[in-house]
Amino acid sequence: MSDTPETVLVEHVLDAISDQRLRAGTKLGEQALSDLFSCNRAHVRRALATLAAYQVVDLIPNRGAFVSTPSEDEARDVFQARRAIEATIIRNVVRRADDSDIASLRAHLATEDAIRSQNDRPKAIRASRAFHMLLARIGRNSVLEHYLAELTMRTSLIIGLYGSKTASLCSDDEHARIVQSIVDRDEAGAQERVDHHLRHIEGEIAFGEEAPRVGPLSMIFPPDRATG
Amino acid sequence: MSDTPETVLVEHVLDAISDQRLRAGTKLGEQALSDLFSCNRAHVRRALATLAAYQVVDLIPNRGAFVSTPSEDEARDVFQARRAIEATIIRNVVRRADDSDIASLRAHLATEDAIRSQNDRPKAIRASRAFHMLLARIGRNSVLEHYLAELTMRTSLIIGLYGSKTASLCSDDEHARIVQSIVDRDEAGAQERVDHHLRHIEGEIAFGEEAPRVGPLSMIFPPDRATG
DNA sequence: TCTGTTTAAATTGTTAACAATTTATGTTAC
DNA sequence: GTAACATAAATTGTTAACAATTTAAACAGA
CATH class of the missing domain: 1.20.120.530 (GntR ligand-binding domain-like)
Incomplete structure (x- = not known):
């Protein structure tokens, strides 16, 4: 795997989602992400397009990107x-x-x-x-x-x-x-x-009663990287 | 489905691949695509990122995008x-x-x-x-x-x-x-x-003997749209 | 206090210009 | 004629500025 800003961003978001640090519905603002990962918005945009293709992010025109909320x-x-x-x-x-x-x-x-x-x-x-x-x-x-x-x-x-x-x-x-x-x-x-x-x-799984969604975007960064 | 330039481009490329009008190895140049679809390169780039996520396009840094050639x-x-x-x-x-x-x-x-x-x-x-x-x-x-x-x-x-x-x-x-x-x-x-x-x-499938690859990018446009 | 409107801020969308890299071309030496 | 090198063209990568849209805030009227 290469180390382009897009890749780093995508991997971080995927990890954060699989760890449930990022919850369904959380907004992934372009400016916020480009600040967090010290890259420009073009990179963020490409990364979001990739995440949308993976179906873990919804892209809503003129509104932005959100962690998808599966029905x-x-x-x-x-x-x-x-x-x-x-x-x-x-x-x-x-x-x-x-x-x-x-x-x-x-x-x-x-x-x-x-x-x-x-x-x-x-x-x-x-x-x-x-x-x-x-x-x-x-x-x-x-x-x-x-x-x-x-x-x-x-x-x-x-x-x-x-x-x-x-x-x-x-x-x-x-x-x-x-x-x-x-x-x-x-x-x-x-x-x-x-x-x-x-x-x-x-x-x-307890369908019907939705848990409170969203959470701070800052949780995108992991507390530790030790993995099994 | 929305009608953004990205979506149009992605759908056309996917159709062209599934119809075998676009063959493995064909280069998908940014300028060429933005000309063909009358949109700017930013749109092309996002579309290519999506196609790469679908695993039908390989993105090679500084070299460009190519229709993927499965082993x-x-x-x-x-x-x-x-x-x-x-x-x-x-x-x-x-x-x-x-x-x-x-x-x-x-x-x-x-x-x-x-x-x-x-x-x-x-x-x-x-x-x-x-x-x-x-x-x-x-x-x-x-x-x-x-x-x-x-x-x-x-x-x-x-x-x-x-x-x-x-x-x-x-x-x-x-x-x-x-x-x-x-x-x-x-x-x-x-x-x-x-x-x-x-x-x-x-x-x-006759593995071993690879067919001649590539073909003109212009084949991205279908001859007719009648589908079963 | 609530509602609806207007204004301002923030965010997304778009475009163009420039830099860096790769590819193609052409020239020279052998 | 071929190989190596230098130059030019084309392509990808990056950045910033501006436009359009949405969201938030301020405000007035009932």
């Missing part, structure tokens, strides 16, 4: 798309994972365990997303990996918008069982567990 | 992603298609029949893609529909780049059988036939 229908479409994509990803993983991949998965489970004991929700959200993206990388299909990256970000927006009944989105237990199926090379079992896991997350 | 690995990833996504789409179609939807499908088959007798390859390509996109629309999952739109365009690039042994990409026969399964509400049958159809298309 309930859209949310259900996102989850169905995730089930479709992650079903194929997990199949690839079971077939293609080597020893080093399995070591990575086990290391990740340990990290999630450690984070759980800290009760740090933002960190937990980040780690949970990282687990799914790790599976996507091990699956070695760059197209599916890219789409899942988009969908997990939109999932973050959805959960941030409608809230989740459970504190921890992904129970680490379910992640552990998925890894076990991978180790056992149990394709059907792994697929079933991933599907169940995703339905579980979707089922916990 | 063989990427091509296989695209087809696997299509199988994953279209499997869920066809399931939705079988469950959700009403009488009017089935009428649309039958009308489309008739159109494809008519086009086949004309031996008009560009038109056939366009109609073939339209069939898959029609299924996506009937499936009523906007997320999957959007991803399939991207993937069918990339499929056009792939076929244009590596060539296909058969003249007609999608044999209309296979499309007709898929529709029959939908009418019969045969979920498993429909899924199996879509999967077989996609594997058939992929199998016909």
